[in-house]
Amino acid sequence: MVKGVSQRVVVVRPDENGMFEQAIFLVRDYSVPRSDAVREACRIANSYLMGRTTRRRRNATAWKLGLAFIAGVLASSAVWTVVSVVL
Numbered sequence: 001m002v003k004g005v006s007q008r009v010v011v012v013r014p015d016e017n018g019m020f021e022q023a024i025f026l027v028r029d030y031s032v033p034r035s036d037a038v039r040e041a042c043r044i045a046n047s048y049l050m051g052r053t054t055r056r057r058r059n060a061t062a063w064k065l066g067l068a069f070i071a072g073v074l075a076s077s078a079v080w081t082v083v084s085v086v087l
Contacts, residue, residue: 010041023048 008027014020025041 008037010037012038012041012045014045019048020045 008030010025010027012023012025014022023041023045025037025044027037
């Protein structure tokens with residue numbers, strides 16, 4: 001909720017068509033220079049977009065973990081089959 005009329009606002013619009021159209025940051029400290037506030041807002045917005053690529057890596061890791069689990073199940077069942085046939 002925004003209270004008051006004079007809030008200091010930084011609006012960041014990405015260059016490319018990305019995940020969001022714009023990000024709006026409300027600046028709490030009035031003593032911060034405008035360039036520092038804009039730089040920090042851009043850093044936060046970029047880190048949010050970088051977090052999106054990290055999720056893709058996590059999904060790829062989960063996919064590899066699933067394949068490793070299936071390979072382990074197949075290997076253990078093959079060993080069990082060989083041992084049960086021999087005995």
